[in-house]
Amino acid sequence: MIKINLNKKRKSGQEELVGFAIIIIIVSIILVVFLGSYLKKSPIQSANSYEADNFVQVILQYNTKCETTLKNLTVQDLIFSCVEGQKCNTNENSCVVLNQTLKSMIEASWPAGEGWPYKGYEFNITSKEGNVLSFSKGNITRNSKGSMQDFAKGQEQILVGFTAYY
Amino acid sequence: MVNIIRLNKRAQMKIQQMSFMIIAVLIFFVLVGMVIFVVRINGLKKTATGIQQEDALYLASKVANSPEFTCGNAFGTQKSACVDMDKIMALKENINDYGNFWGISNIEIIRTYPTDYNNITCSSSNYPNCGIIQLYDKPISGSDVSNYVSLCRKVYSEGTVKDKCDVGKILVSYEKK
Numbered sequence: 001m002i003k004i005n006l007n008k009k010r011k012s013g014q015e016e017l018v019g020f021a022i023i024i025i026i027v028s029i030i031l032v033v034f035l036g037s038y039l040k041k042s043p044i045q046s047a048n049s050y051e052a053d054n055f056v057q058v059i060l061q062y063n064t065k066c067e068t069t070l071k072n073l074t075v076q077d078l079i080f081s082c083v084e085g086q087k088c089n090t091n092e093n094s095c096v097v098l099n100q101t102l103k104s105m106i107e108a109s110w111p112a113g114e115g116w117p118y119k120g121y122e123f124n125i126t127s128k129e130g131n132v133l134s135f136s137k138g139n140i141t142r143n144s145k146g147s148m149q150d151f152a153k154g155q156e157q158i159l160v161g162f163t164a165y166y
Numbered sequence: 167m168v169n170i171i172r173l174n175k176r177a178q179m180k181i182q183q184m185s186f187m188i189i190a191v192l193i194f195f196v197l198v199g200m201v202i203f204v205v206r207i208n209g210l211k212k213t214a215t216g217i218q219q220e221d222a223l224y225l226a227s228k229v230a231n232s233p234e235f236t237c238g239n240a241f242g243t244q245k246s247a248c249v250d251m252d253k254i255m256a257l258k259e260n261i262n263d264y265g266n267f268w269g270i271s272n273i274e275i276i277r278t279y280p281t282d283y284n285n286i287t288c289s290s291s292n293y294p295n296c297g298i299i300q301l302y303d304k305p306i307s308g309s310d311v312s313n314y315v316s317l318c319r320k321v322y323s324e325g326t327v328k329d330k331c332d333v334g335k336i337l338v339s340y341e342k343k
Binding site: 023027030031034050051054055057058059061062063071072074104105108109 | 280
């Protein structure tokens with residue numbers, strides 16, 4: 001009689017444990033699904049920014065010190081001049097002028113490093129043949145804003161990319 | 167009799183246990199729901215702030231592309247985000263005729279590159295050897311937004327007129343409603 005009672009108590013205890021385990025499993029599945037969907041939504045932010053888009057457009061329109069008889073070449077003209085291996089009127093290598101101009105222009109407009117809102121940047125120009133010019137400064141962080149713009153002259157196609165990290 | 171009372175008590179205990187469990191599970195789900203709700207609201211707030219910032223940037227570009235500012239075809243082909251500096255200086259002289267036309271408190275145009283004359287405010291006597299054009303002669307107040315623009319002008323040198331475009335920013339300040 002006492003044995004039967006003990007067996008009954010054990011059975012009901014086991015049933016409660018099974019119920020508790022089922023509840024824990026259901027709750028943990030819900031948590032895993034929620035955490036999974038939440039973590040999926042926070043990859044590295046790399047937005048094509050309106051500000052960076054404008055900046056790239058503006059630097060392409062800048063008139064450099066590289067002169068021809070008609071005008072001071074814009075950065076856009078100078079890129080093609082560099083790709084074609086031409087020189088400025090002053091006999092300076094167009095790629096050297098392009099490199100100097102772009103570096104000082106970006107340094108003046110997007111100062112980066114410790115104590116600045118932007119921690120670093122990357123700039124590169126590529127053509128069909130490969131890399132024309134590229135430089136970077138500072139650290140790459142998870143948050144960035146950038147712009148990619150392409151343009152062509154005849155058969156030559158150029159891609160300009162700028163990314164600022166903050 | 168005693169057995170029946172014991173059985174009744176045990177059943178009541180079971181019912182109580184179950185109701186406590188149901189309440190606990192319910193509270194847990196409510197808490198999880200609240201966490202999800204807070205996270206979603208935070209996400210919405212971030213999106214709203216982002217949209218507001220984009221709108222503000224569009225305001226700067228809208229002003230830069232208005233006929234009183236834009237280069238149009240004066241510098242070869244049509245350029246986007248291009249401000250005609252000569253036009254701006256003429257506009258500055260007649261700004262009182264415009265009143266509150268743009269609905270903003272001030273507009274400032276700053277040359278960021280080249281860096282010569284960077285901190286010199288432009289007037290008709292020192293233009294173009296200056297770096298800041300303040301359209302209204304009053305301090306910048308309220309919120310402000312800026313965006314990059316080309317600052318173009320005509321330069322006369324060695325008997326020819328050449329185009330000269332620099333890098334600059336247009337800074338639009340407005341009172342928040």
